[in-house]
Amino acid sequence: MINRRRVYGGSKKLPYDAKIEYLESSGYQYIDTGVVLDATMTVRVLYDYIQTGFVFGARTNTAGGYSGVTNEVTGEYFIRYGNKVLYKQKPNPPGINDVVISPTGVVLNGKTVSVATYGNEFSSGHCFLFTINNGGSPYLGSYAFNRIRRFSIENIIDLIPVRVGNVGYMYDKVSGQLFGNAGTGEFILGPDK
Numbered sequence: 001m002i003n004r005r006r007v008y009g010g011s012k013k014l015p016y017d018a019k020i021e022y023l024e025s026s027g028y029q030y031i032d033t034g035v036v037l038d039a040t041m042t043v044r045v046l047y048d049y050i051q052t053g054f055v056f057g058a059r060t061n062t063a064g065g066y067s068g069v070t071n072e073v074t075g076e077y078f079i080r081y082g083n084k085v086l087y088k089q090k091p092n093p094p095g096i097n098d099v100v101i102s103p104t105g106v107v108l109n110g111k112t113v114s115v116a117t118y119g120n121e122f123s124s125g126h127c128f129l130f131t132i133n134n135g136g137s138p139y140l141g142s143y144a145f146n147r148i149r150r151f152s153i154e155n156i157i158d159l160i161p162v163r164v165g166n167v168g169y170m171y172d173k174v175s176g177q178l179f180g181n182a183g184t185g186e187f188i189l190g191p192d193k
Contacts, residue, residue, distance in 0.1 A: 016162035021190030025130035054132035065123035084119030
C-alpha cells in the first residue's frame with residue numbers, strides 16, 4: 001500500500017511545515033512512488049553515498065527486470081535500467097551524487113558517463129526509494145541505508161524532502177501529495193532549508 005496524503009481544496013497553504021535538506025533511512029524506512037519504470041522515462045536522483053545499498057529501483061528477481069542505482073558490497077557502483085548495466089565504477093562515488101538516467105545515457109555529477117541505451121526488460125513493480133522493490137517486497141536491513149535529497153521522473157513526479165512536525169515525507173511538486181514511510185520506524189530528518 002502506498003502511504004500518501006492528497007492535498008484537497010483551493011488553499012495555497014502547503015501541506016508541510018518545512019523543506020529539509022534530506023530524508024535518511026536507517027534500514028527499515030522506504031517510499032513506494034507508485035510509478036512503474038519504463039524506457040520512456042528520464043529519472044533523476046540526488047543522494048548521499050553512505051554505505052552499500054540500493055538507492056532506488058525495482059526488479060522482478062535477482063536475474064531480471066532490474067532498474068535502479070546500487071552501491072554494491074564489492075565496492076562497485078551500478079546504474080542499471082531495463083536490466084542493462086548503463087554504467088559502473090569502482091569505488092562507489094563518495095559524497096553527494098546527482099544521477100540522471102535518460103534514453104540517451106547517464107549523466108553523473110554533471111558529466112556524461114554513458115551513452116548506452118536502455119535494456120528492454122523492466123519490472124512491473126512500483127519503483128521504491130531508499131531501497132529496491134524486490135519482486136513485490138522491499139529489500140530492507142543493511143541494504144537500505146540511504147540519504148535522498150530529491151527524486152524525479154520527468155513529467156510524472158518530483159519529490160523533495162519535507163517534514164510535518166517531526167515526521168519526514170517526500171512532497172510531490174507535481175501532484176501536491178505527501179509520500180510517507182511505507183516501512184517501520186521513522187526517517188532521519190535533515191536540517192530545515
